[in-house]
Amino acid sequence: MTGALRRLPHYLILIAAMVALNFFLPRMMPGSPATRLASDSGYAVTAEEREQILGFYNLDKPMGEQFAMFLEDLVTLDWGRSFSKKQPIFDLIKAALPWTLLLAVCNIAIASVIGTFLGALSAFMRKRGRDKPLVIGMMALSAMPAFWIGMMLLSVFGVRLGWFPLFGAYSMWGDYTGMAYVADVLRHLAMPLATSVLASLAAFFTTARYGVLNTMEHDYIRMARMRGVPDARVKTFYIMRNGFIPVFVVLMTQMGFILSGSLVIEKIFTYPGLGLLLADAVVARDYPLMQYAFLMTSIMVAITMFLADVLHYKLDPALGSDGGSEKHGGHR
């Protein structure tokens, strides 16, 4: 724990850098929000009108002053209004965040279990060469972009077979409560979740496979077998338990990829999460919404990385409380 806490300043610096990048990067994109805000009138905008628009949104102030205002608003949770949706940003993010987290957490849970299981299975079958179809299948899966998987699932299971709803996170006009509501949410979650699980399975598979194969080579495994420890016990308690530690690290780092990947998936399935919100904000050059949506995603990733650090020290005693594995001579 101490080792992980020692890294806390690193994460604070990381978050500070994220805050700055989230402010400056959108402003470096081509295009002005003023043009977006005025474009639909079908009239040319005079310089005076452009200044009026910029002034209304404080975009006419020097960049430093805008940044100071941004920091003040960030701390006071006064996040202002979205340019494009003209709604309080805090409300927009508050409404979207739970859906994204639901999708991400379920994805992590399912993809890690299935991917790790298949990875371990593949490792145990390697010598017999029976893992080739599994490895080839996983490689093929990892080569498929998430949007393509999503479109295929949508087309087959949504449009042709009609098994799952094509849009939304729940039946918007359904009067479900309790377990019926949960079932309804799950039904809507099925295809976005399947897409994200299929898209992120390969990372867990390859990590688990490598971890197990690596652990199988250690002397203490041979020693256990020589001592006559039953094969199932060796696999479960000696190999998998230690071989899965890298999987845990991947599990936490995958959170970032999953959150960013949810942008595409949420767009395909019109799933009302942070990704969909972010995609709309980018298209509309909605600076404030982009800033805060990116920031929320970035902070969530930083938090999961920090948690990964903390829990990694707990899970792998070899790391000790104050240092890396070098001091303790690496793996047991």
Next chain:
Amino acid sequence: MKPLKLSKRLCTLLAVALIAGLFASCASPGAAPSPASPAQPPAPAAPDQNQTPDRLDTLTVAITYDENTITPVTYVRGTPGLDVMRFIYDSLFTISPDNVAVPWMVEDDYAVGADMQTFAVTLRDGLYWHDGTPVTADDVAFTFDYFKNVFTAYTRWTNIARQVESIDVNGRELVFNLENPNPGFIRVVLADMPIVSKAQYEGVEDPTELPSLGSGAYRLAEYRVGEFYTLEAMDDYFRGTPSVKIIRMPIMDVSAAQQAMLAGQLAGYTGGVSVELIDIFSGSPDIELVSSDGYASTLLLMSNVRPPFDDADFRRAISLALDLDQLVDIITLGNATKGTAGYVRDGLDEHVTGLDYTYDQNAANTLLDSLGYANKDADGMRLGLDGSPMELEILTSGTRARDAELISMQLESVGLRIRVTTLDPDALDMRVWPDFDTSQPHDYQMAMFGWSAPVVQRNGAIIGVCSSDYAGVGGLNLSHYDSKEFDAAAEAFLASVDPAERAMLNEQMQRTAAGDFPFVTLYFADNINAVNTQQYSGWVFPKGGLAVNVFSFLP
């Protein structure tokens, strides 16, 4: 091993708690009311499924963008926002399905002054806001004043309200006084401005927080940000009881809506059908495809101030080299109307016949040779006037990249080497129309561009794209075309109130522009709408508009 066991249990418990917590925090359909829900009328009861032949209880049509709370002060975009706003808010006039401005909130016997500077209308009786209070002439006058003087944020309505100098109110009678003659006033102003309630808006510090309150055929019963709208019919609407009680509008993009249409989960959506999907939609027995005239233009802009495009003959050579039929056939699969050198689309009142582009590559080659571009490199590509290699650039966004590629092939066949540069739409705007300020210098040679239907349909639309008054009436002249002859005709046109004289001047403007080729009007793509006629049969297909429009639900 012990710490691992504890972590495992702890993690399992945490995971279960987290997922359960997320379920709890994901809003349920019966959660808190949306910010757009008007406080007064109770929310509609859950619609039953007992459909009657003449009136439908519910219909689901998708809206392809989140259009905010659909009030004039939170207006986002014309399509589909304004189309849906027409369900909720009325305007004094409206654009009929035949694309004509007709009286709506006002009596049919309106009067237009001979000077085209006064417009007298009488508000109809029996108009009510959705909270049950009557709509008055004061509300109308307040609306124009509000967007002209009070609501300072620039919106679509700012420009519209500024066209009115003053309004005289006498009972239900209103007289609009204009500073300058404006024959297009009814269409551009009175048929566009949604009327808001004075009682609701007056003195309110932040009107964007106000719920949607109109006098239209439907009221906004519920809005959930990024998810859906629910519209409820106003049974006592002055134009008759709407034919669908509840219209459900999930928010989804066009591609998702098209899939949902094919799956029968939607009756329609606020977007067109891309030409590549026509065959797929046609194969569905429940779906009807209707094609109508489209007015949105696709143009090849040429910078009239940058060589070699500053020479009208060079621009003419470009137009001669372009095969518009091929463009229409390949890009739109034949679902478009070719453009003309007079800019105004065939089918509009101001269209002038006989100004079609000529496709003649031999003539283009001859003209280019005569202009001094006869020398070619080893690839057969023309060299510049100074003998150096010449490469011309077409800027495009992704949506028109295929047009640009096809045009580059056509121009290369007359020996012009073309480079197609695909940009993000905003980056394209910044080079072609920096800050939306036409008076600023632009940075392009050729660019794929287009104007939306309302811009193309305006009276005297050609003035916007051809007048050299960049900061004024020529605010859409992105080519920086500059013709004294055109400007004189435009000035006379704007000052004239005589229809015959205006027609003559309009023709003069178009012929002048057609001789100078400031840009090439490539085509006007058709509007192709897809609707499910099994779920609902009352669809109305307006010219240049969407099937999801308020006329589809009025008797």
